[in-house]
Amino acid sequence: MSSRKSKRVTATATALAALLAVAGCSSKTGDGEGDKEDAGGIKTGVGVSAKTIDLGVLTDMTGVYATLGKSVTQAQQLYVKQINADGGICGRKLKLTVRDHGYDPQKAVAAYTELEPEVLGFAQFIGSPFVAAVKQRVDTNKGLVLPQAWSSNLLGSSYVRVIGSTYDLETINAIDFLMKEKGLKKGDKLGHVYFEGDYGESALKGSQYMAKKSGLTVVEQKIKATDNDMTAQVAALKKAGVKGVVISAGPRQAASLVGVAAAGKFDVPIIGNNSAFSPQLLGTQAGPALAKNYYVASPTLPIGADTEAAKKLVADYKKAYPEDSLDNGVTAGWTAASVFGEALKRACESKDLTRAGVDKALLTIDAYDNGFGVPQNFTDPKAPSSKESVILRPDKGVTGGMKVVEKPFTATAAEGYTAGG
Amino acid sequence: MSEVLARGRELRSRNRTRLTRPRTYVWIAGVVLLLALPFYLDRFWLQAGLFAMAAAIGAIGLNLLTGATGQLSMGHAFFLAIGAYGYCVFAGDGEGGLTGLGLPTWIAAALAVGVAGIAGGLFSPIAGRLQGAYLGIATLALIFIGQHVLFNAHDLTGGSNGRDVPPLSVFGITFDDSELVVAAVPFGASEKLWYAGLVLLFGCGLFARGVLRGRPGRAMNAIRDHRIAAGVIGVPVARYRAGVFVLSSMYAGLAGVLLALVFQRTVPDYFGITLSLEYLAMIVIGGLGSVAGAVAGAAVVSLLPQLLTRYSDALPLVSAPGTGGITPGEASRYLYGAAVVAVVLFLPGGLASIAARRSRPKSGHTPGEEQ
Incomplete structure (x- = not known):
């Protein structure tokens, strides 16, 4: 008995020792991929091989932003296909790895953790x-992330x-439009119906700022994403005048808001984000009612704009995805992908395709227009890439259902606005 | 008299056989493997494992309540949220306009668990009196209240964007991404947290096992099986129900703290009704009323979607996102639903019953014995 026991103890000890020794052979030891230089003198790092540049896409195709996620992703896939058909960037093909997180925080964080060590950056993150x-981690690993979200809380990081x-x-620009064109004036009351959460609250910051600047009073109506009937909100806003x-x-x-307002002869201009x-x-x-x-x-x-780039995108997208509708997501996805592409091209010119190189290249882009x-x-990492807005109105006859009523502009109040205050 | 002697003999022989039983070695191998994993696996797997460990702790708590005592709770996510946000509030340094008491992080973690327990205690007048589905409905309210508070109490929760989670720091080790090299392997947040998670899970498992196998466990099972009979034989039904509810909230609170540490950010969207349902699915799939079942169920439910997403490219029938067809996200939901149905139909005792069925004929344990 006791000899068997001691044998077992020895075996366990040996196993442990062997384990520690084997740990030395773990692939995790050392820092793995450092920055290298290829034959053409181009510095490369994580996510870039001799033949490909890997980019990540963290999207939502099954959750609340499913329609947006689908359009954005397809537009980005289309962009990558076209760039690759033209020979890629820096002699390398682009490759998108798509992960659908379904707007679930656990899956989103897991997908980021999975892709981060393998890709140069993220062309989409919904x-x-x-x-x-993951912002803290992005700041340490320096892999560029282009979020598909327009919240001011995301500003401030270089990556x-x-x-x-x-x-x-x-929202500031939208209210400016109402004041200039639609007869909203100082001392008036302005209704603001907004979603609880990041998007709505970010927009509310804008309307509150604008109200202070222009002497308006904001009548707030906070709603949840699950509220679909706006009757109560319309009644309250009508009562508030x-x-x-x-x-x-x-x-x-x-x-719902526009329809109910029209049915109740509540005839005020309504503008949306x-x-x-x-x-x-x-x-x-x-x-x-919407068209009116x-x-x-x-x-x-909008996607239906009268520019060459827009028309080409519409034609190509229709050819690639004949069954899917053209919406804002297509423009947004295309723009994000082409901004990433432009940064890559510039990084290639300065022979530095590392993460740091791409970040540096992006900082040199000061007036990039992809035709929209x-x-x-x-x-400036502290500011969004533009302060301009375009005012559109629904129109059945136009591709994408929207036509331009006010060309890109920045309200004077928006010039002096910073997200912090 | 002879009975006592027989029992003594049996105990002695059990101790002797413990070393010769294969089960002991499976346990040792398992523990060694778990301890060694951070040296080999990359961050994705460690993180997935950590999510599973946190879920396991929460599921053990829910299993004490629902599995062992028969009290349905839909409000588990609420207590997870209290743990997660409580930790942030106690440990946060008050930057960015958010309330933070700046306490040492391990005290904050303990206090967060305590606060979850207190919240459970405040609810216990209700939890002690209601049973089964009625308690389920009452706890459902907690989710809605919780979500409303999380989104709107900006100073405490940071609103919809959540707040940063300060890294845990115990015995001079900080569980963040500052690198610590052990045997030439760089240890980041996930590697370090892995061990913390293992210790917590092991402790929670042992404690729950002790509760279930002792006097309280029998009382709880008696309440589940026949409330009136339990009362007649002298079990204080309301007090037990309330007590179990508090204990299960504390488990949820601890799971919340661990989850927050893994996420490095708390987000209100996470602590919704879906999360509560996932926890119920865990204990159903794993097996009601047992610790091992809760752990197994937690592992299945929290790992399955992540595995499917990761290997979506290689799986048949699942198409890459953006090409139409079933996306990995949808596929994991179908599988998950199918698993629940399959377990209820073919394995009413859950995954834990497979192990129990195999060991029963050999060791001759009574079927009521659970672990």
């Missing part, structure tokens, strides 16, 4: 809370760069 969750104006700036309404919610809420519209709404009962009294502020020209009318400036 869900600003999740971007915020998380918001493309286009944030919701607060967009507002002269205009801003809606920072989803397409369904916007349709860019997420508060989808072309499918025009086919619903609220369609005529609804405006949308957007960070870029708004120049993007990435030289």
Whole structure:
């Protein structure tokens, strides 16, 4: 018995010793991939091999942003396909690795952890809370992230760069439009219906700032993403006697708000943020009311814009995905992918395809326009890449269901606005 | 008299056989393997494992309540949230306009668990009186209240964007990404937390096992099986129910603290009704009323979606996102639903019953014995 026991103890001890010895052979030892230099004198690092440049896409195709996620991802895949057909960037093909997190924080963080050691950066990351969750890590590993979220909370990092104006700036521009064109004036009341959460609260910051600047009073109506019937909100706003309404919610809420207001002869201009519209709404009962009294502020020209780039994108996208509708997501995805592509091209010119090299290259982009009318400036990490907005209105006859009523502009109040104060 | 002697003999022989039983070696191998994993696995796997460990702690707590005492709770996510946010509030340094008491982090962790327990205690007048589905409905309210508070109490919770979680620091080791090299392997947050998670899970498992096998466990099972009979034989039903509810909230609180440490950020969206349902699924899949079942169920439920997403490229029938067809996210939901149905139909005792079925004929344990 005792000899057997001691044998066992020896065996266990040996096993432990062997284990520690084997740990030395673990692939995790040492720092693994350092920056290398290839034959052409180009410095490369994580996510870049001799033949490919790996980019990550963290999207939502099964959760609350499913429609947006699908359009954005398909547009980015289209961009990559076209770039690769033209020979790629720096002699390397682009490769997207897509992970669908379904707006679940656990899956999103897990997917980021999985892809981060393998990709150069992320061309898409949906869900600003999740971007915020990994922000600390992004700041240490320096892999560029282009979030598909326009919250001012995301500003301030050199490696998380918001493309286009944030919701607060967009709301300021939207109210500016109502004041200039739609007869909203000092002393008036302005209704603001907004989603609980990041998006709505970011937009609310904008309307509060604008109210202070222009002597308006904001009548707030906070709603949840699950509230689809805006009857109560319309009644409250009508009672308060507002002269205009801003809606920072989803397409369904916007349709309900506009439809109910029209039915109740509550005839004030209503303007929404860019997420508060989808072309499918025009086919619903609220369609005529939307076409009459609804405006949308957007960070870029719509997909149906009258520019060469937009027309080409529409044609290519229709060819690649004939069954899917053209919406804002397509423009947003395309813009993000092409900004990343532009940064890669510049990084290639300076022979540095490492993460640091790409970050540096992005900081040199000061007026990049991919054909959607708004120049993007990435030289200041504390500011979004543009402060401009375009005002659109629904129109059944146009591709994407939106036509431009006000060319890209920045409200004077927005010039002096910073997200912090 | 002879009975006592027989029992003594049996005990002695049990001690002797413990060393010769294969089961002991499976345990040793398992423990060694778990201890060695951080040296080999990359961060993704460690993180997945940590999510599973946190879930296991929470599931053990829920299993004490639902599995052993028969009290349905839909409010588990609420107590997880209290643990997670409580830790942030106690340990935070008050930067960025958020309330933070700046306490040492291990005290903060303990206090967060305590606060979760107190919250459970405040609810116990209700938890002690209601039973089964009625308690389920009452606890459902907690989720909605919790979500509302998480989104709106900006100073405490940071609103919809959540707040940063200060890294845990015990005995001079900080569980953050500052690198610590052990046997030439760089240890980051996940590697270090892995061991903390193992210790916590082991402690929680042992404690729950002790509760279940002792007097309280029998009382709880008696309440589950026949409340009136339990009362007649002298079990203070209301007090036991309330007590178990508090204990299960504390387990949830600890799971919340661990989750927060792994996430490095707390986000209100996470602590919704889906999370509560996931925990219920864990104990159903794993096996009601046993610690091992809770751990097994937690591992299955929290690892499955992550595995499917990771290997989506290689799986048949699952198409890459963006090409139409079933996406990995949807596929994992189908599988998950199918697993629950399959377990209820074919394995009413859950995964834990497979192990029990195999060991029963050999060791001759009574079926009521659980671990």
